[in-house]
Amino acid sequence: xxxxxxxxxxxxxxxxxxxxxxxxxxxxxxxxxxxxxxxxxxxxxxxxxxxxxxxxxxxxxxxxxxxxxxxxxxxxxxxxxxxxxxxxxxxxxxxxxxxxxxxxxxxxxxxxxxxxxxxxxxxxxxxxxxxxxxxxxxxxxxxxxxxxxxxxxxxxxxxxxxxxxxxxxxxxxxxxxxxxxxxxxxxxxxxxxxxxxxxxxxxxxxxxxxxxxxxxxxxxxxxxxxxxxxxxxxxxx
Numbered sequence: 742x743x744x745x746x747x748x749x750x751x752x753x754x755x756x757x758x759x760x761x762x763x764x765x766x767x768x769x770x771x772x773x774x775x776x777x778x779x780x781x782x783x784x785x786x787x788x789x790x791x792x793x794x795x796x797x798x799x800x801x802x803x804x805x806x807x808x809x810x811x812x813x814x815x816x817x818x819x820x821x822x823x824x825x826x827x828x829x830x831x832x833x834x835x836x837x838x839x840x841x842x843x844x845x846x847x848x849x850x851x852x853x854x855x856x857x858x859x860x861x862x863x864x865x866x867x868x869x870x871x872x873x874x875x876x877x878x879x880x881x882x883x884x885x886x887x888x889x890x891x892x893x894x895x896x897x898x899x900x901x902x903x904x905x906x907x908x909x910x911x912x913x914x915x916x917x918x919x920x921x922x923x924x925x926x927x928x929x930x931x932x933x934x935x936x937x938x939x940x941x942x943x944x945x946x947x948x949x950x951x952x953x954x955x956x957x958x959x960x961x962x963x964x965x966x967x968x969x970x971x972x973x974x975x976x977x978x
Contacts, residue, residue: 758802758855761828763878771871775802778861782854790846790854797835797842800862803827806852807925810844811933821933824849824926826912833875834882836862893936901935902945903974906955910964924962931962949973 754776759765764772779802784790791798793812808825822844825831835842836859865871892901910920926934932942946962949955954969955962964970 754804757804758828761830763874763881764802764828764830767874768870771865771868771874774861774865775800775857776855779855779857782856784848784852784854786848786850788848788852790848790852791832791842793842793845795842797832797839797859799832799859800830800836800857801832801846802830802855802857804853804855807849808852808854809847809849809930811847812844819933820936821930823934824909824930828912830878833862833878837875837879897976898935898937898941899945899948900974900976902931902942903949903954903970903976905931905934906962906964907967907970907974910967920964920967922964923958924964925960926962927960928957928962 755772758776759772764775767775781804782790784806790801790808803825805827808829808831809821810823810825810831811819811821813819831846834840866875888904892904896904906924907920909924909926910922912921928942928946929939932939935942946955946957949970950957952969952973954964954966954973956965957963
């Protein structure tokens with residue numbers, strides 16, 4: 742996994758990464774300091790950025806490609822927490838508490854990652870604006886995890902599927918302001934995210950197709966009616 746200097750110009754790199762709401766809200770000086778300290782890591786599909794249990798390393802900004810955050814049980818069953826798209830930043834949890842990595846991070850496609858060394862991250866954390874931004878990033882992750890726990894405990898399978906599709910339409914962790922018309926995820930990956938069987942998911946998706954909420958395409962799901970999908974996401978069990 743070679744680490745090489747970033748090839749993009751500083752201004753274009755700043756523009757690309759600033760499209761992410763979290764990074765774009767940072768003071769310009771902090772954004773520039775992160776990018777100036779970073780080196781570019783390229784991963785091939787299937788290569789791992791880090792494994793569950795690894796020692797804390799860097800703070801990572803996903804420049805291009807898709808990165809899967811997951812856990813693998815002893816019996817080989819995989820649970821996907823999230824699929825991250827370009828613009829997202831990860832790795833702050835282990836840097837904050839000094840504990841090992843909580844999940845695996847695996848490239849689903851050709852991936853480019855900006856690697857900010859731990860020393861540079863620690864230095865930035867001495868500034869109040871960056872420290873507050875990291876606190877906000879952690880709070881957003883906690884809210885998301887609480888939502889997943891609530892969905893699993895209180896909502897029907899169909900509502901859970903609808904809610905995850907709505908999240909994915911906005912880039913999941915990126916949470917863009919405008920939803921996309923299609924979700925670039927396979928049904929197999931979606932089932933793993935929800936912790937349900939592929940067969941159960943197929944039944945729910947077919948019902949959503951019949952109801953005019955979505956359309957199924959090759960390795961993507963089109964949002965035909967966001968309003969109908971929203972209604973399904975709030976339906977009682």
